[in-house]
Amino acid sequence: MKKNAQFLLAKFVLFLSVFPLIAQAQPKLRNPRWKVQVLIYANIDFQFTDSLGQPHRFITSMTQQEKDTAVAAASKFLNVDVPALNGGSMVPVGKVTIVPRTLTKLAYTGGCPFGYWPDPVVTAPDRDGLAFDAAIVIFQERAYDQVTGQYVYIGCYGGLTWPMGTGQTYASFIFRIFSNDQRNIFKHEWGHSILFYYDSSGTAPKPAVNNHINTTDTRYVHCGSGAPYILTDDSDTFPIPNSIYYNQSGFTHDYYSGTTATPDQVNRCLGITPAAWASGGPVTRPILNPGDLDGDGKVDIGDLYSLMYFLNLPANPNDRKDLDYDGQITILDARILVTLCTKARCAR
Amino acid sequence: MPKRFALALVLCAPFFPATAATIQLGSPVYTAMSNSDDLHVCLEVRISQLLAGAQLGAFDLIFHFDSAALVFRGFDFGTFLGRYPDSTWDIHRVNVFDQNVTEYRVASVSLLTASELQLLQPSSFSLGTIMFASRGPHFETPVSVSGLLSDGSGNPLDVTFQGALVQQIPEPGPRWLLAIGLLAIAGARRVRMQGSQKRLS
Numbered sequence: 001m002k003k004n005a006q007f008l009l010a011k012f013v014l015f016l017s018v019f020p021l022i023a024q025a026q027p028k029l030r031n032p033r034w035k036v037q038v039l040i041y042a043n044i045d046f047q048f049t050d051s052l053g054q055p056h057r058f059i060t061s062m063t064q065q066e067k068d069t070a071v072a073a074a075s076k077f078l079n080v081d082v083p084a085l086n087g088g089s090m091v092p093v094g095k096v097t098i099v100p101r102t103l104t105k106l107a108y109t110g111g112c113p114f115g116y117w118p119d120p121v122v123t124a125p126d127r128d129g130l131a132f133d134a135a136i137v138i139f140q141e142r143a144y145d146q147v148t149g150q151y152v153y154i155g156c157y158g159g160l161t162w163p164m165g166t167g168q169t170y171a172s173f174i175f176r177i178f179s180n181d182q183r184n185i186f187k188h189e190w191g192h193s194i195l196f197y198y199d200s201s202g203t204a205p206k207p208a209v210n211n212h213i214n215t216t217d218t219r220y221v222h223c224g225s226g227a228p229y230i231l232t233d234d235s236d237t238f239p240i241p242n243s244i245y246y247n248q249s250g251f252t253h254d255y256y257s258g259t260t261a262t263p264d265q266v267n268r269c270l271g272i273t274p275a276a277w278a279s280g281g282p283v284t285r286p287i288l289n290p291g292d293l294d295g296d297g298k299v300d301i302g303d304l305y306s307l308m309y310f311l312n313l314p315a316n317p318n319d320r321k322d323l324d325y326d327g328q329i330t331i332l333d334a335r336i337l338v339t340l341c342t343k344a345r346c347a348r
Numbered sequence: 349m350p351k352r353f354a355l356a357l358v359l360c361a362p363f364f365p366a367t368a369a370t371i372q373l374g375s376p377v378y379t380a381m382s383n384s385d386d387l388h389v390c391l392e393v394r395i396s397q398l399l400a401g402a403q404l405g406a407f408d409l410i411f412h413f414d415s416a417a418l419v420f421r422g423f424d425f426g427t428f429l430g431r432y433p434d435s436t437w438d439i440h441r442v443n444v445f446d447q448n449v450t451e452y453r454v455a456s457v458s459l460l461t462a463s464e465l466q467l468l469q470p471s472s473f474s475l476g477t478i479m480f481a482s483r484g485p486h487f488e489t490p491v492s493v494s495g496l497l498s499d500g501s502g503n504p505l506d507v508t509f510q511g512a513l514v515q516q517i518p519e520p521g522p523r524w525l526l527a528i529g530l531l532a533i534a535g536a537r538r539v540r541m542q543g544s545q546k547r548l549s
Binding site for chain 1: 407433435437458494496499504
C-alpha cells in the first residue's frame with residue numbers, strides 16, 4: 001500500500017516536471033495586444049474665474065521622482081496587472097510619454113469648487129487615435145493658486161473614464177493615487193473603459209458588467225460556482241483572494257476575463273471573455289490568414305523573405321507582419337511565420 | 349528522505365525558471381596573416397544553459413566592436429538551427445566592404461519544427477563564428493553582443509549576454525620567427541663545421 005502511494009507520488013512529481021515541457025511545445029494563443037498610450041502631464045498653468053467672479057491661476061509641476069513614480073505605476077499596471085486580471089488573454093503594449101507641453105486648458109467636471117480635469121477634448125492634440133487602442137492620462141492635481149497664494153487640489157476624483165464608443169478608450173487619473181503602490185484605481189477606471197468598448201463593439205456578452213459592484217442593486221458572483229466576492233479593497237501589501245481587486249481571483253479579475261455573473265443567472269458568464277479579447281481593440285485587430293503576406297493563400301518562404309526585409313522596423317497599425325502584435329517587426333515574428341507555414345520547411 | 353527531496357527538486361526544476369540561456373563569445377583564436385603583423389581573430393558565438401524543454405528557433409544578434417582596432421571579416425553560421433538554405437534562412441545585415449563598421453548584425457530563422465529543433469539541439473552549442481582582422485600589432489579591445497532570441501514557437505527567450513576581450517599577445521612576428529630560425533640553423537651548421545675542422549687538424 002505504502003509502495004503504491006510512493007509510486008503514485010513519483011508519477012505525480014514526474015507529471016509536474018514534464019507538464020511545463022508539454023505546455024511549452026504548444027504555440028501560445030496570440031491575441032491582438034492593445035496599444036496603450038500613457039500621457040503624463042507634468043505641468044499645468046490654468047486660469048479661470050469662479051462663479052463668485054474670483055480669478056484663479058493654478059500652476060503645477062511634477063518632480064522627477066513623481067514622474068518616475070507615475071511611469072512605474074503605469075508600467076506595472078500594464079505589464080503585470082492587466083495580463084493577470086484577464087488570465088493572459090491580452091498583454092497590452094504600453095508607450096509612456098511625459099508630455100512636454102504645459103496644459104493650459106482643463107474641462108469643468110464639477111464635484112467640488114475646483115473640479116477641473118483634462119478630458120478627451122483637452123488632451124486630443126497629444127493622443128494618437130490611429131495608432132493606440134487606449135489612452136491613459138495622468139496629471140498633477142496639486143496646484144499653487146498664484147492669485148490667492150494657496151495650494152489647492154484640482155479635480156475632485158481619483159479617476160474619470162469617458163465612454164468613447166468603438167473609438168480609442170480614455171481613462172484619466174490624478175497623480176496622488178499612485179503614491180502608495182496603489183493601482184486599484186487603474187484597475188477600476190481602465191475596467192470601465194474596456195467594458196465601454198466591448199459593450200459598444202458588441203463582442204462581449206450582454207448585459208455589460210457595471211463595475212460599481214455593491215451589496216444591493218449591482219451584485220455579481222463568480223460564474224458557474226455562484227461564489228460571492230469579498231467586497232473589500234486589497235492591495236499589494238494586504239492581498240485578499242477573491243476580493244474586488246486581487247489579481248488572481250475576485251470581481252475585477254472575473255470581469256476582465258469574462259467569468260463573472262449575476263446572482264440570478266450564475267451560469268451566464270459576463271465580462272470580457274477570451275473571445276472578446278481575441279476580437280482586438282479599437283485599433284489593433286486580429287490578422288486574417290496570419291503569415292500569408294503576399295495573399296497567395298499559403299504561407300511559404302516567399303512570405304518569410306518579405307518579413308525579413310522589414311526586420312527591426314516599427315510596425316504600422318494592423319501591420320500583417322507584426323504577428324505577435326508588439327509594434328515591431330522582429331525575429332519573433334519571423335519564427336511565428338515559420339510555425340504557420342503550409343508545407344514543411346516553408347517550401348513553396 | 350533527503351534523497352527523495354533532491355529528486356523532487358531536480359524533477360521540478362522547470363518550475364523554477366531562471367534565465368533561459370546564455371550567449372557567450374568564446375576565447376579569441378588568433379591566426380597570423382601572411383606578409384603582415386596583423387592577425388585574424390575568430391570568436392565562437394555559443395549558446396549555453398538552454399533550459400530543458402526550450403529550443404532556439406531564431407536569433408537576431410548585434411556585435412559591437414571598435415573599428416579602430418578590428419575590421420569585420422565575416423560570420424560563419426553553425427548548423428544547430430538547420431543548414432542554409434534548406435532548413436534555415438540566414439541574413440547578414442552589414443556592408444562588409446565598409447572598413448569603418450562598428451556594429452555587425454546577423455539573423456537566422458530555423459525552418460525546422462520545434463520538435464525537430466528539440467532533437468537537434470543540446471543544452472549548449474555553437475551559433476557560429478565571427479571573424480575580424482586586427483588593425484596594427486598591439487591592441488586590446490572588447491567585443492560585445494546583444495540581441496533577441498526566439499524559442500521554437502516565436503516566444504522571446506530570456507538571455508544573458510557575455511562579451512569577450514580581444515587582445516594581441518606580444519609575440520615575434522612571422523618574419524622575425526623565420527629570421528631567428530635561419531640564424532639558429534646557420535649557427536648550428538657553423539658549430540658543426542668548426543667541430544669537423546678540429547677533428548681534421
